[in-house]
Amino acid sequence: MRISVIGCGYLGAVHAACMAKLGHDVVGIDVDPRKIGELQAGRAPFFEPGLPELLEEVLATGRLKFSSSMADAKGAEVHFLCVGTPQRKGEYAADMRFVDAAFASLLDSLEPGNVVVGKSTVPVGTAARLADDLAERQLDAVLAWNPEFLREGFAVKDTLSPDRFVYGVPEGEPGSRATAALDEVYSTPLSLGTRRLVADYATAELVKAAANSFLATKISFINAMAEVCEVTGADVTVLADAIGMDERIGRKFLNAGIGFGGGCLPKDIRAFMARAGELGADQALTFLREVDDINVRRRIRVVELTRVLVGGSLLGKRITVLGAAFKPNSDDVRDSPALSIAAQLQLQGADVTVTDPEAIDGARQRFPELTYEPHFERAMDKADALLLLTEWQEYKDITPEQAGRFVCTKNILDGRNVLEASVWRAAGWNYKGIGTP
Known part of the structure; x- marks a missing residue:
């Protein structure tokens, strides 16, 4: 099929490349x-x-x-809207200016029989509003909503081999046209067994918000249990293993740590x-406010744990933060708990050096006052404490003997509980995990 992808940020660039991989003729369009x-030269503007x-x-x-x-979208049969919906400044609500502007610009390029497919995460009711605008233009085009479920670091795999497709379509004949078009777009993964669910607009819009809210709740739940474990002497990792054996609960996303971040979970639950x-x-979702509060509280808690680790005062202490991205295999520093913690430590008098394999440029733009060192061994030099806050594999592979050659004092806070505590303690390190004895 001939496809246009409007918006070539993280979602759009990946979607455009993957649609071409599936055999379609694709044009990716962006105002930047x-x-x-960069993309036309084969260079991704972000790490994936x-x-x-x-x-x-x-x-x-x-x-x-x-x-x-946008004129190059003309001639495409299916148009995917993949623009961002960031959090509005000073508010919880999503900023819809970019979606609305992209949709308005696309209208002049639409032709009879076209299908417009929204993939952006939007407030419920957006699809119905845009469908009404489309109907007023009498273009014989139809709107569908097809939410994305990408995981950063696995976006290509998640697009080519997703675990499900959700189509939000209007009722009647136009809905059948939208479903048929999307089935043709995704014919390869569908033929390989990917499940498909067809729903109304509102349900399709709610799927992403509801899924992210559930995942955020699960993460904050185990982090709340980590707080309880810390005052009782229990071990949150064993606790998570035990409750995760219950098939109704499952073990995934039950890893205590410094909390979640990135460009999706925090802003999506707030927009919801x-x-x-x-x-x-609003009464139905009051629990999400506590989910958000627990998540923010983790960052404050890590600062306090670091203060204890280095003897009660952060003033003048050299702290090395291993990781700036909100998760490994990504250069995304939006709402990164690791960077937030680093900035708070600096504000309280510590001398903080941050290292990361991919995210230093983005981190420097957000927090230019911090010191950055791309080589993690040099970053550890003369440190009073190491904080492992993003679980890149190269940090998980560091041995206590290797780190001991560089640091001034053998203190380490494992903010992701990914190191073997007994090994580090046996090597003479003062090791602190999250929610562990």
């Missing part, structure tokens, strides 16, 4: 000419494993091109609360 130039190789492969076939002109309030259903 610098981003378009497997994406540079995929871009190089599909650009060579001629099935993928990038443009900064805001939209529920607008609709008069």
Whole structure:
């Protein structure tokens, strides 16, 4: 099929490349000419494993091109809206300006029979509103909503081989047209067994918000249990193993640590609360406020644990933070708990050095006052404490003997509970985990 992808940020760039990989002719469109130039040259403007190789492969076939002109969307049969919905400044609600602007710009390029497919995470009611705008133009085009479920670090795999598709379509014949078009777009993964669910607009819009709210709740739950474990002497990792054996609960996302971050979970649960309030259903989601509060509290707790680790005062202490991205295999520092903790330590008088394999440039833009060192061995030099806050494999592989050659004092806080405590303690380190004795 001929496909346009409007918005070539994280979601759009990955989606465009993957649609070309599936055999479609794709044009990716974005208002940022610098981003378009990078993508057209086969360079991803962000770190995502497997994406540079995929871009190089599909650009060579001629099935993928990038443009900064919306006019190049003309001629496509299916148009995917993949623009961002960040949190509004000073509010919880999602900022819909970019979605609305992209949709308005696309209208002039639509032709009879076209299908417009929203993939952005939007407040419930957005699809119905845009469908009404489309109907007023009498273009014989139809709108569908097809939420994305990408995990950063696994986005290419999640697009080519997702665990499910959800189609939000209107009732009647136009709905059948939208379903048929999406089935053709995704014919390869569907033929390989990917499950498909067809729903109304509102349900499709709620799926992403509800899924992220559940995952955030699960993370905050185990972090709340870590707080209880710390005052009782219990071990949260064993506790998580035990309750995770219950098939109704499961072990995934039950890892205590410094909390969640990134560009999805924090802003999505806040936008969900805001939209529920607008609709008069705010009481249904009051628990999400505590989920958010627990998550923020973890960062404060790590600062306090670090203070204890270095003897009661942070003033003048040299702290090395291993990790700036909100998760490994990503350069995303949006709402990164690791960076937030580093900044708070600096404000309280510590001399903080941050290292990360991929996220230093983005981190420096957000917190220029911190010191950055790309080589983690040099970053550990003369440190009074190491804080492992993003579980990159190279940090998990550090041995106590290796780290001991560089630090001034053998203190380590394992903010992700990924190191073997007994090994580090046996090597003479003062080791502190999260929610562990």
